[in-house]
Amino acid sequence: MGIKVYNTLTRRLENFEPFEDNFVKMYVCGPTVQDVAHLGHARTYIAFDAIIRFLEYRGYRVFYVRNITDVGHIREESGRDRILEGADREKLEPMELVDKYMLMFFEDMDALKLRRPNIQPRATMHILDMIEMTKSLIEKGYAYEVDGNVYFDVSKFPDYGKLSGIKYEELIKHRIEPDPRKRNPADFALWKKAEKGYLLKWPSIWGEGFPGWHIECSVMSMKYLGPQIDIHGGGQELILPHHENEIAQSEAFTGKKPFVKYWLHTGYLTIAGEKMSKSLGNFVTIREVLKKYDADAIRFFVLSSHYRSNIDYNEEAIKRAADAIDKIKSTLRELYYEKEDARAGHDEMASNVCTEMKRRFIEAMEMDFNTPEALSVLHELIRKANAYLSSKTTTIAGIDAYYNTILELCNSIGLLQGFKPETEINNLTASGILQILLNIREELRKRGMYDLSDRIRESLKEVGIIIEDTKEGQRVRLKR
RNA sequence: GCCGGGGUGGCCGAGCAGCUAGGCGGCGGCCUGCAGAGCCGCUCUACUCGGGUGCAAAUCCCGACCCCGGCUCCA
Numbered sequence: 171m172g173i174k175v176y177n178t179l180t181r182r183l184e185n186f187e188p189f190e191d192n193f194v195k196m197y198v199c200g201p202t203v204q205d206v207a208h209l210g211h212a213r214t215y216i217a218f219d220a221i222i223r224f225l226e227y228r229g230y231r232v233f234y235v236r237n238i239t240d241v242g243h244i245r246e247e248s249g250r251d252r253i254l255e256g257a258d259r260e261k262l263e264p265m266e267l268v269d270k271y272m273l274m275f276f277e278d279m280d281a282l283k284l285r286r287p288n289i290q291p292r293a294t295m296h297i298l299d300m301i302e303m304t305k306s307l308i309e310k311g312y313a314y315e316v317d318g319n320v321y322f323d324v325s326k327f328p329d330y331g332k333l334s335g336i337k338y339e340e341l342i343k344h345r346i347e348p349d350p351r352k353r354n355p356a357d358f359a360l361w362k363k364a365e366k367g368y369l370l371k372w373p374s375i376w377g378e379g380f381p382g383w384h385i386e387c388s389v390m391s392m393k394y395l396g397p398q399i400d401i402h403g404g405g406q407e408l409i410l411p412h413h414e415n416e417i418a419q420s421e422a423f424t425g426k427k428p429f430v431k432y433w434l435h436t437g438y439l440t441i442a443g444e445k446m447s448k449s450l451g452n453f454v455t456i457r458e459v460l461k462k463y464d465a466d467a468i469r470f471f472v473l474s475s476h477y478r479s480n481i482d483y484n485e486e487a488i489k490r491a492a493d494a495i496d497k498i499k500s501t502l503r504e505l506y507y508e509k510e511d512a513r514a515g516h517d518e519m520a521s522n523v524c525t526e527m528k529r530r531f532i533e534a535m536e537m538d539f540n541t542p543e544a545l546s547v548l549h550e551l552i553r554k555a556n557a558y559l560s561s562k563t564t565t566i567a568g569i570d571a572y573y574n575t576i577l578e579l580c581n582s583i584g585l586l587q588g589f590k591p592e593t594e595i596n597n598l599t600a601s602g603i604l605q606i607l608l609n610i611r612e613e614l615r616k617r618g619m620y621d622l623s624d625r626i627r628e629s630l631k632e633v634g635i636i637i638e639d640t641k642e643g644q645r646v647r648l649k650r
Numbered sequence: 651g652c653c654g655g656g657g658u659g660g661c662c663g664a665g666c667a668g669c670u671a672g673g674c675g676g677c678g679g680c681c682u683g684c685a686g687a688g689c690c691g692c693u694c695u696a697c698u699c700g701g702g703u704g705c706a707a708a709u710c711c712c713g714a715c716c717c718c719g720g721c722u723c724c725a
Contacts, residue, residue: 200725207725210725218725334653334654334720339652405725407720407724408720408725410721436725438718438725440718445724447725448723479663480655482662489674494673494674500688540664542673546663556688624684624685627685628685645686
């Protein structure tokens with residue numbers, strides 16, 4: 171059937187067909203590393219991670235670039251630079267600050283078990299490329315220099331607004347006072363002159379300065395992926411002006427359209443209904459959440475909404491996600507245990523159920539990566555697997571079918587990476603002392619000395635080891 | 651002001667013309683020494699409001715109301 175994606179550029183669902191067969195060139199806008207990453211960042215990068223993994227699961231090869239923005243960008247209303255503000259705040263050199271938070275960002279991404287990008291280029295390592303591109307845009311007549319600043323002339327690019335749908339009349343009536351040196355209020359900076367005393371600056375033919383915000387993504391995308399790419403992603407707030415400007419610069423520079431075939435944008439992570447953001451101060455950092463919930467729980471939470479919708483973060487929602495993950499693990503564990511007692515032979519029923527569930531899961535994911543629907547199929551599969559276990563008519567083939575299908579589908583969107591009940595269990599039972607306790611407890615239960623056997627169960631629970639009594643004997647697992 | 655995206659059962663959240671979404675919570679039953687886990691059933695024909703077009707509308711059209719976001723740094 172093939173994958174369909176919603177393209178912000180056309181505002182409709184399109185068949186996904188990369189420029190080159192099964193090779194996908196993908197760029198996602200990375201963070202400005204001036205502070206600790208929060209759950210809003212996690213939302214976007216997890217969503218794209220699931221998309222990438224699913225594409226790979228379906229046989230695509232994905233070359234993934236995500237940048238690091240380590241050049242400060244001036245906030246027009248305050249005239250201040252975010253990285254310099256951070257450096258002031260923490261009494262660090264600007265590059266020292268950037269290094270610190272970049273490394274922390276990498277740690278967070280790893281802790282969330284995200285597939286690493288093939289390249290994570292830093293803006294500061296591409297200043298020369300940005301200067302070159304800016305020069306070329308001036309030569310081609312798309313940009314002009316005034317007093318050490320270079321602006322892109324929006325009037326020279328008639329396609330401007332095609333991504334965001336903004337109209338020219340709207341564009342020129344800005345809400346904040348535009349720089350009077352611009353020819354047109356809609357023009358945006360490619361290069362800014364550094365005022366005296368400004369720390370982050372580089373020499374150029376226009377004098378000392380620093381690049382405009384948008385140029386870095388154009389440069390790094392084209393440098394590592396070529397003039398035209400398949401997918402460019404980011405949060406919805408980047409559509410205008412960031413992505414709109416990227417299109418203008420890049421297409422003006424190469425003359426090739428489209429710069430990006432499919433534009434994908436994620437919804438916001440909200441908290442109490444409002445967008446989580448640095449400036450509102452209503453953020454929760456990734457590492458804070460990771461102290462209480464693991465990567466799977468956070469991922470499940472994110473994927474239980476569609477990537478284009480907003481998700482509201484609250485304790486209850488993430489708790490539910492963590493419970494859902496536990497439930498899946500518990501079923502996998504049961505399947506693992508049951509395999510020992512299962513009969514040999516074929517199991518057409520089980521295998522048919524698994525094939526059908528897998529088909530429906532893939533179908534949901536192929537429809538613009540509908541993870542909530544895919545997860546509902548996964549839930550159904552779990553329920554069917556549990557019912558199968560209850561039926562007591564299990565075969566090794568049937569157990570394998572359920573076990574492998576569940577794990578395969580989870581892995582296809584990055585859930586339960588590396589999960590192995592056998593190692594989890596072996597590690598536990600490998601402990602000789604635990605085994606002795608279990609043996610004693612079994613004996614006590616045979617003799618009906620439940621007060622003592624329950625005490626052992628309770629005490630082990632206190633140290634994080636859960637014992638569950640079943641007809642087949644005691645089962646052990648670790649508390650979350 | 652202009653431009654987007656929304657309003658679905660107690661809560662979360664898919665569906666976007668006809669076919670049980672799913673989860674959580676609650677209730678009842680089964681299983682169990684108890685606990686846990688699980689199974690079965692019910693809660694559940696719910697879709698902001700008012701018109702309209704269809705044999706048929708949560709889904710399409712028109713009009714209200716409300717929420718969130720972009721137009722300023724932002725994933």
